[in-house]
Amino acid sequence: MENTVEVMEEKVQYIVVKAGVEQYGIDVKYVDNIVRIQKITRVPKSLPYYKGVINLRGEIIPIMSLRKKFNIEDEEYTSKTRIIILKPEQQELIGVIVDRVNEVVNFSESDIEKLSIDNKDELAKYISGVGKNNDNDTLVSILNIENLTADGRDAQAQ
Amino acid sequence: MDVSQYLEIFIDETKEHIQSLSDQLMILEKEPENTDTINEIFRAAHSLKGMAGTMGFTRMQKLTHQMENVFSEIRTGKMSVEAQLVDVLFQCLDAIEEYLSNIEQTASEGENDNEPILNQLQAILDGGGSPAAPAAAAAPTATAAPAADNGNRKYKDFVYAEFEKNAVNEAHNKNLNVFAITVQVDESCILKAARAFLVFKSLESHGDIIKSNPSVQDIEDERFDLDFSICIITSESYEKIIGVIKNVSEIKDAVGEPVPAFAAVTQEVASSKTEQKKEAVADNKKAPDKKPAGKPVVNRSVRVDIEKLDVLMNLVSELIIAKNGLISVSSSDNVSSRGFTEQIEYLERVTTNLHESVMKVRMMPIETVTNKFPRMIRELAKKLDKKMELYMSGEDTELDRTVIDEIGDPLMHLLRNSADHGLESNEVRAQRGKPEVGTIELNAYQDGNNVVIEVKDDGNGIDVESVRNKAIEKGSITEEQAETMSDKEIIDLLFKPSFSTAKKVSDISGRGVGLDVVKTKIETLGGDIEVKTKLGEGSTFIIRLPLTLAIIQALMVVVGDEKYAISLGSIQTIEDIPVTDIKYVQSKEVINLRGTVIPLIRLDSVLDVPRNEDYEAPDRMLVIVVKKGDKLAGLIIDELIGQQEIVIKSLGKYINNNNKVIGGATILGDGEVALILDANALL
Numbered sequence: 001m002e003n004t005v006e007v008m009e010e011k012v013q014y015i016v017v018k019a020g021v022e023q024y025g026i027d028v029k030y031v032d033n034i035v036r037i038q039k040i041t042r043v044p045k046s047l048p049y050y051k052g053v054i055n056l057r058g059e060i061i062p063i064m065s066l067r068k069k070f071n072i073e074d075e076e077y078t079s080k081t082r083i084i085i086l087k088p089e090q091q092e093l094i095g096v097i098v099d100r101v102n103e104v105v106n107f108s109e110s111d112i113e114k115l116s117i118d119n120k121d122e123l124a125k126y127i128s129g130v131g132k133n134n135d136n137d138t139l140v141s142i143l144n145i146e147n148l149t150a151d152g153r154d155a156q157a158q
Numbered sequence: 159m160d161v162s163q164y165l166e167i168f169i170d171e172t173k174e175h176i177q178s179l180s181d182q183l184m185i186l187e188k189e190p191e192n193t194d195t196i197n198e199i200f201r202a203a204h205s206l207k208g209m210a211g212t213m214g215f216t217r218m219q220k221l222t223h224q225m226e227n228v229f230s231e232i233r234t235g236k237m238s239v240e241a242q243l244v245d246v247l248f249q250c251l252d253a254i255e256e257y258l259s260n261i262e263q264t265a266s267e268g269e270n271d272n273e274p275i276l277n278q279l280q281a282i283l284d285g286g287g288s289p290a291a292p293a294a295a296a297a298p299t300a301t302a303a304p305a306a307d308n309g310n311r312k313y314k315d316f317v318y319a320e321f322e323k324n325a326v327n328e329a330h331n332k333n334l335n336v337f338a339i340t341v342q343v344d345e346s347c348i349l350k351a352a353r354a355f356l357v358f359k360s361l362e363s364h365g366d367i368i369k370s371n372p373s374v375q376d377i378e379d380e381r382f383d384l385d386f387s388i389c390i391i392t393s394e395s396y397e398k399i400i401g402v403i404k405n406v407s408e409i410k411d412a413v414g415e416p417v418p419a420f421a422a423v424t425q426e427v428a429s430s431k432t433e434q435k436k437e438a439v440a441d442n443k444k445a446p447d448k449k450p451a452g453k454p455v456v457n458r459s460v461r462v463d464i465e466k467l468d469v470l471m472n473l474v475s476e477l478i479i480a481k482n483g484l485i486s487v488s489s490s491d492n493v494s495s496r497g498f499t500e501q502i503e504y505l506e507r508v509t510t511n512l513h514e515s516v517m518k519v520r521m522m523p524i525e526t527v528t529n530k531f532p533r534m535i536r537e538l539a540k541k542l543d544k545k546m547e548l549y550m551s552g553e554d555t556e557l558d559r560t561v562i563d564e565i566g567d568p569l570m571h572l573l574r575n576s577a578d579h580g581l582e583s584n585e586v587r588a589q590r591g592k593p594e595v596g597t598i599e600l601n602a603y604q605d606g607n608n609v610v611i612e613v614k615d616d617g618n619g620i621d622v623e624s625v626r627n628k629a630i631e632k633g634s635i636t637e638e639q640a641e642t643m644s645d646k647e648i649i650d651l652l653f654k655p656s657f658s659t660a661k662k663v664s665d666i667s668g669r670g671v672g673l674d675v676v677k678t679k680i681e682t683l684g685g686d687i688e689v690k691t692k693l694g695e696g697s698t699f700i701i702r703l704p705l706t707l708a709i710i711q712a713l714m715v716v717v718g719d720e721k722y723a724i725s726l727g728s729i730q731t732i733e734d735i736p737v738t739d740i741k742y743v744q745s746k747e748v749i750n751l752r753g754t755v756i757p758l759i760r761l762d763s764v765l766d767v768p769r770n771e772d773y774e775a776p777d778r779m780l781v782i783v784v785k786k787g788d789k790l791a792g793l794i795i796d797e798l799i800g801q802q803e804i805v806i807k808s809l810g811k812y813i814n815n816n817n818k819v820i821g822g823a824t825i826l827g828d829g830e831v832a833l834i835l836d837a838n839a840l841l
Contacts, residue, residue, distance in 0.1 A: 041831040042720065043820060044765040046813045053809060053823055055831045060823045062813035092810045149812065 011106040014131065016140050017084065017098035020072040024098070025105070025131055025140040026084060032093055033085035034101060037077045051097065054083070061085060063095040069148070070123055075099060088149045096148075105140070107131045112142060165265060168213050172258050175202045175209075176251055177529055183247055184532050190239035200229040206254070215267040218257045224279040225250050231283065246278050248533070263381075316371060316389060323420040325368050329391040330419040334365075337396055339414030340387040341403055349567055351380040352675045356406045358388075364402055365392025384410075389417060408672065466519050473512045480505040517709070521556040524602050524611070527566040528553050531573060535598065538577045545595040546581055548573075552602035557609050561683050561703055565611075568676040572613040572699050573598060575673075580617035580697060590694070592616065608685075608702045608727065616696040620689065622648050649689050653677040710806060712824075714799035714832065715782065718767035721832040722795075723804050723824055728837040730783040730790065732798070737777050749781065749792060756783060758792045759840055764819065784837040791841050806834060 014025035015034075033056070040052040040063050049068035053060050063083060067075050075081065080100035087093055112129040128144040182199045185192060207222035225247065231237040253272045260268035316338055318326070326336050341357055343350050354377045361367055369389040372382045392399060396416065403412040483501045490497075528550055535548040557565070581587075581596035588594065599614040622645045629635045629651050635643065653673050680687050684704045691697035704710070704727075712723040713732075733751065740747050740758065747758040758781065762769065781792040804824040821836035 039830060043813050043833060050813045053813065053831050055825045055829055058825060060807045060809060060831060062810055094812055
């Protein structure tokens with residue numbers, strides 16, 4: 001009986017990206033597209049972690065820097081730099097700059113360890129848990145996409 | 159026979175016939191002997207009858223049949239046209255319109271037989287032109303609101319769903335109050351949805367609205383009569399809540415009562431109850447005045463001139479030819495750049511034309527909204543007992559479909575305002591030596607990239623002093639402020655929301671009811687509104703709307719390394735000025751341009767444009783003079799690129815961070831994104 005539960009447990013695919021020294025996992029259901037870095041038009045007076053907007057096939061997409069969001073030093077764009085275009089539920093597209101895309105992994109719920117929420121740490125709400133990648137023995141912080149993208153919208157709503 | 163596929167055509171054509179009937183009746187009232195008009199009306203009524211019959215709408219058929227009988231008598235000269243007769247006929251039109259809207263919503267004509275109107279028509283036929291009991295005519299007619307027995311306490315009809323009951327019970331446990339309230343909107347209210355929205359908005363700060371009838375969506379889309387019911391959980395008292403609702407202007411009444419806690423229900427009982435509820439709902443649907451909520455059964459359609467479609471078709475075929483040309487050039491062995499350029503130019507020409515044609519298809523003459531106004535003014539004249547005449551010009555001015563759909567209500571509001579508050583009563587006009595008949599003008603014309611609509615009356619105008627006093631009394635401005643404010647600034651106060659909610663102001667100044675709503679609506683369409691008025695001589699409301707919402711002519715400029723677009727409409731002049739011309743007034747930079755002092759705005763610092771370290775300010779600067787109303791400002795830029803037609807795209811919700819200076823973005827020919835500066839926000 002226990003075995004069947006084990007087998008039945010659903011695995012979710014995550015795209016593992018790197019920003020700074022850390023690895024982050026993004027649920028594939030949010031990923032619309034992955035594009036190479038391109039010219040970003042700066043938008044004055046926007047929140048600091050927004051780099052600007054790009055033109056993706058005729059659509060204007062705002063671009064956020066994951067490094068800046070997590071208060072890591074600003075990135076230098078390389079041939080590995082990518083923009084992950086995300087589609088949060090019921091919301092418009094948004095792009096996130098990452099240093100590189102590493103791989104796609106499958107995590108079941110038991111592979112992900114929930115973090116105890118530390119209220120003092122503002123950044124904690126952007127991470128919904130830590131996944132253990134047993135293949136190469138690394139840790140992947142799972143991004144909470146809804147929270148990550150909500151800030152700009154909330155600021156706008158005020 | 160299944161006629162549902164013809165429903166759309168039926169609705170379109172019926173609307174056209176109703177409009178033509180309405181127009182012709184207006185003419186008929188003035189020229190009772192005009193045989194052309196009588197024939198035209200007869201034909202329209204006849205077609206309506208035939209169409210309704212074919213579609214199986216028997217009530218509508220009966221009504222139009224009776225109308226046709228009356229016209230037939232008139233046509234043969236057995237009966238003459240009288241004002242009362244015209245009144246009855248207008249009521250018939252209202253009734254037909256109601257059938258039509260029922261059909262649009264539900265594909266059935268409803269249950270209203272409109273007996274009183276039929277009887278009146280019969281009486282006219284019998285009595286040979288003397289309609290009986292005109293008083294009764296005004297009575298129930300088309301409104302058909304013998305509503306539920308609950309009268310204005312419609313909240314009693316509420317059927318609570320399980321989760322709503324739980325919410326109510328929980329609220330009681332927490333010692334919160336739960337009220338069910340029915341709100342009545344004033345009959346004369348034009349923007350009902352906006353008022354309802356205000357009610358919701360002001361209630362939200364006092365509690366949670368857990369239920370509304372009709373649904374919030376329907377209320378927003380104005381699919382309700384004159385009342386709506388809500389259920390609210392709040393910590394405030396009943397009186398307070400009712401007070402909050404009544405504080406919103408044009409709300410006639412609000413009544414309600416506390417909702418008691420529901421008995422806890424087990425699952426089984428619940429299911430049987432839901433069944434009962436379903437029955438109850440079904441019963442309700444049978445009641446004639448219950449409009450079943452939900453989406454209309456017919457999609458909205460636009461009638462497009464076949465010629466416009468032909469042009470489109472031709473352009474698309476040209477596009478295909480251009481594509482084939484490109485293929486052949488690229489597949490030929492020696493790719494000559496000349497052939498290539500030629501094809502590209504051809505393609506460019508085709509796409510420009512294509513764009514223009516598509517825009518034209520989206521354009522509609524403003525007539526489609528204004529043609530119902532003559533009748534409205536006629537009725538207002540009767541109701542207010544003032545003599546007035548509406549003159550319209552430029553009805554063929556074309557606007558984007560999206561604008562046309564939205565502009566009707568604000569215009570109607572302004573016209574009513576002019577008729578009701580602007581024009582003086584007959585006696586006052588006589589005293590002042592003005593012509594007996596008041597004039598209201600509705601002029602529309604194109605002005606560059608804008609369409610201007612003017613609503614003008616020759617009435618009393620706005621009494622600036624009384625507005626000023628009222629504003630001080632209300633505490634909107636202090637006395638010192640009032641001293642320094644110009645007349646124009648005072649008049650602008652009328653558009654402030656806080657101002658119009660006070661009914662007293664409107665009673666005295668005669669203006670201000672809902673002008674804030676009008677202004678908001680026009681601003682969401684990208685336009686603006688201003689007033690010109692002269693006490694005793696009348697006032698003019700001037701609305702400016704962009705020709706289209708999506709595409710504008712813009713001037714491309716460079717600041718630092720960044721490109722920006724500025725709408726050509728707001729640009730006055732472009733000047734090349736030596737830096738030494740900059741003067742300082744109150745330590746702000748200005749220039750004196752041909753006698754006008756213009757404040758300068760350094761775009762690079764407003765927009766935080768990064769500068770290279772070795773950047774040195776040049777000794778001459780480019781200044782773009784922009785205007786907003788009477789205000790001017792000079793924007794300092796680095797370089798001009800030139801004029802360009804740009805497509806406006808939204809920046810989305812994430813990034814703009816409430817910054818009004820950036821109005822949107824556009825994609826340039828090379829795929830790069832340029833931001834659009836809203837010069838109005840800079841001023």
